Amino acid sequence: MTQPQKSQPQSTDRIIIFDTTLRDGEQSPGVALNHSQKLEIAHQLARLGVDVIEAGFPIASPGDLEGVSRIAREVRGPIITGLARAGKADIEAAARAVEAAGKPRIHTFIATSPIHMAKKLNLEPDAVVERAVQAVTLARSFVDDVEFSAEDATRSDWDFLSRIFKATVEAGATTINVPDTVGYTTPDEMRKLFAFLKAELPAHVILSSHCHDDLGMAVANSIAAAEGGARQIECTINGIGERAGNASLEEIVMAFHTRADHYGYTTGIQTRELYRSSRMISRLSGMPVQPNKAIVGDNAFAHESGIHQDGVIKARETYEIMNAELVGREAAVLVMGKHSGRAAFRKALTDLGYADMPDDKVQHLFGRFKDLADRKGQIFSDDLRALVDSRSDVPQTFSLEGFQITSGMNMTPVAFVRLQTPDGPIDATAHGDGPVEAAFGAINKITGLSPTLESYRIQAVTQGGDALGEVSVSARHGETLLHGLGVATDVVEASARAWIRIQNMIVAGMGAERRQGEFAPGRI
Template sequence: MRHVRIFDTTLRDGEQSPGVALSLQQKLEIAHALARLNVDIIEAGFPVNGAAEFECVSRIAREVQGPVICGLARTHKLDIERAAAALEKAEKKRIHVFTSASKVHLEYMLKKTPEQVLELTDQMVRYAREFTDDVEFSAQDVMRAEFDFVRKLYQTAIAAGATTINIPDTTGYGTPPEYGAVIKRIYDEVVQGREVHISAHCHDDLGMATANSLAAVENGATQIECTINGIGERAGNTSLEEVVMALYVRRDHYKAKTQIHTRELYRISRMVERYSGMVVQANKAIVGDNAFAHESGIHQDGVIKNKETYEIMNAELVGREAAVLVLGKHSGKAAVKKAFADLGYTLDEAQFAAVFARFREIVERKGPIQTEELRALVESETAPTANLFTLEHVQFFSGSGLLPTATVKVATPGGMVTATATGDGPVDAVYKALAEAVKMRPELDLYRVESVTGSTEALGEVTVKLKLGEVQATGAGVSPDIIEASARAYLDAANKLAAGQAARQPRSLEEVQRSGLGK
């Protein structure tokens, strides 16, 4: 059975989603999670696109073991040199060189003739091979390009030393039969039996990214480029969890397999959702809240009798459920530690002590907690955030005919600070008081509240995004009290802003091209 390589680009293409800006620590956490997931390649970033991007790729290259670490580069010497420098310490490294194929890209973005693009492709792929034997080549917008030029472009890249050729449907224009046919022609007319991998890179503008990627596998592709939760520019990229589980469940049809540890899928989906601030829709395949839910009486009856009546895979396979103990105020450290291990979390002693203390505080207030609440608790308490500001106390008054008023007590580097403020509602009042306490006035760009399990006694999980000038940070908070969860989420983001763990929205490839950076 063929091995299809999974090339994850969450940290590069995925971060280009509108409004998403991941900090260095968040990217490192995601990269380590991708290594646990056992992806083949991690595209860590675009090293020439600023010092922060270079440092991110460099840190991932040094610290993450297992997958090939890849850096993106245009057909410019400086791009390739910066990628090579950032990847220097990687256990396994790849340089991904890209240009464009369509007439509209050549005329308006590259401002080059087809002959010039062919010449640069030859020169820069050869130059990349001076730094590594693993070189990937892509030409943007293949599906709107003339195939004769596409053929020449990829033939040139292979002759120059490219070991993987990537076929991007950059605008999500193609249909599965069309995209599959292009892959088949490249397989027959360009690769022609050579040891060169064909990669699929699809966007979801028409909702066909996953279908197109699977059509590519049917026609000879041996690599799929994708992102966790399908995040990415515009409507997003191919969803990693969808193609992985499609290949697993329908291996009888595709005759192909991946090396993904599928039980890690749900965990990393939640991590990316939390760090990016992009909500996973309830009916999202594989990782959505409703993916394994049944409300119809006929469906429920069938599933109770035999899950195979209405389920083609079980929730445990993707890490959605685990057999954990019922945990409450009488549960000891050993039981709690075992529960976290059953859910796939490995905590050091300091992390466990902090999570256990918060666990005891919560169960004393609300009683036993469920599996999903345990996930939310451990994820919120172990996120890599500096603790410059700690919530000690929050109190608010609100109601019909009353002016919402909040008082907070916050431990700061300068000592304990108490602040009081009024607002349009309790959350607004709390946030104004917190802003006064931490001496920052960030703009609230996102506020989202969810019930972890859906009951009135459930933990509330709040996600916020704060912007301060050009930087932004996402914070999360969990508590049985929504106002307290809101305060914790605000301080989580404020800590990142104050500690330099915030991030800027990365420039898109088009913006970099227009800037002329690296020429």
Template structure:
């Protein structure tokens, strides 16, 4: 049986970052890009360089540091955009310019104010211009699924003639259905005379919950590249989820007669990293990577799995990097056991990083009876997200009750000095946030707040995520502690420190200096 290879084009760093509320720093994008390289994705779309100086810098950083996958940059069908993309990709080992223009009549009339003839000419000119600098050029017909099929054939024929090596067929607004989209891909294959000179790619959105199904239908009809994101992140309802696409092809290889180059053992770890850095929680019933994906509540199911896991598990958890052997560590566990467990979980860290994490592990073990794999993963993810600490929490005290006004006092260290302040609030978290705001001495625009338990049990590690806004930019912070108030305060300060690193300090702290 012939098995065709499907290229995975990951756009987590570009389309995924367009998820409402997500704002990744350049260093965080590099962390995700490194995880994508370990996953062995074929293409990493690192960003949209013309969008902002920060996006340009992030694409440049990924291009300079990531080896293996092709690094792509998005550009509208204009010379200015293409110039920014090629400049950002200068240091890439393998580079691709991804240029696009809309082709549906609704976009032409209401957005572009252009005729079909004008769009056809601009698409061809953009590809021809990009081809002067980089041989690997991808062209996307935005809103292809709502475009006239014959006009699409004209556009794709023209851009392939101009040098496009990949043509992308996006379902930009998640409008199509599997049967319809599969038929479109088949029609394009049969009616583009030079289609043998280009790869057919698809990019599906999930507005009607069919992004993965539409992508798989396209694969069945001849597409050989799929564009997707980790955890299905993206505009509105998101994109096709990479982990679902890959495992569908892996599990049903005989049906689709297709496979990918993805190292599936990296899926779970990559999913958790993206969730941590973006602050977007993975739903427990999420396919493949959700907490309940391998949970069996029914007694009948449990009995079957114990006898033979294949009775109710079509995916072995080890295949995506989830260990069944959740060894429990405690305060008496030594450094060697700690280091071996990290290696078993797939983390490759240097000695200094392990030493720092071991100190944090011992501190956590003193607070908890048992430290689970998820706790260790949480500690590592905080290590990965470290930034210079302008402010650090050294002390906090909170008094709250249903008939008591919540009050909080905090003590922070900053540049060798200690400041403290206190405040009241509508509950303990609000009180400590206000006390921190008074201590740092400037207004902080709180956008959102999330609190969840990392593991089960009364001594579970609490994970808090906070989003703050300044100058129309969103910064997320994360904190861990068995004390949820402390976790919340750490997350708030983490977000403030990120904000200060990016924007500078708006004013001097007004907290009472005690040292």
């Protein structure tokens, strides 16, 4: 049998991780971080182990300058840099902002593509080179560590890039950044461009990539840049940034980590801080992470289908190339739904405390689980408990005969409920903060029981105006935890049915203390 050839690591080099979440990331439409949020993020980036924090664009506003200054004063470990156009005021502002840093850097840039030079800057190429050299020279008068970027480099003439980079290195730039400003390049092109620049520039210069995701290739292009010779990669947490965003830090780092056999690169990132960093950025930026986002998305370590779940239960590595704990997340989750199989169903029951359930019972319940999953998609822990609790028929001591709710704006909801009981039909009326609470109160009056509500969840199980609502209720009666499901087109009726079911279980002495192995809704 032919085996895939084992890759040989291409390099053992250390890649410098330059985080620009606080500068390019903040250029995401709608994102504006205040000083304390920026500082909180910068401290987390330091814990994460990034090498460089681009903390802002100091000339942009007095607030941005102060934000960068605070980070420079208070965050130790990474290099702190601020962005500056190729102009005196920008560079002086950046110099002021980073002066208190333990390791300060000034990052200056100017565009080099024909369209940017002609249409945006209105400058001839010679003048652009002159401005770039002046900017780097001025920056070097403040700090030893100066980065120069050729904006829109990937749409620039390669010989012109070589010329401006040589001139800026001569003027004192120590890092040369080659941005794919508009996300236009391809991995192959990027690899060749970096190989070309590496051959053109002195060996001590650190080549850097800065990729945008307009064509969804920012991570691939960054990795290709490394293959061509880049030793610094600019990226952001969750890939946030201008337009479609920047290359995602967590994806690049985990690609290097997981495929160390192939790339051989190392980084200083503490991978166990990745998930925490992602959650923090999402919370403070207000930008949710898409569920299927690699590494940090909700589904990145979730298994939905029976064959995969069975494989993961037998050996995690069958369907996982990374360990969730390695990126700071909880272990893999099995999501129960219509694609789940018996192995996952059995495991879910075991996790909920039903390890001793005989096989024939599990088999019977599995059929009912599939029916339920067909109707409602994802199955939550409460649904499973309700399914288990309904395995033996609950005696119908009480059943719903009818109800009426009066509710409206600025009035207290009142419920009238009629139950069939062993003593014949009984009516009761109660009020509550909402119609469901009023209905529960009326039912309690009739049954004489008052279990404590622990959780209440409602979900539409069909679509359209006449959708069925499914109410799942958990309640505690003494030490016993009980679960009831009710389905109806009217949500109050579905709620009442679930509540009556719980009361019938109490009367029948059913339910159990089954907290062991509790899992989050929808996740096992």
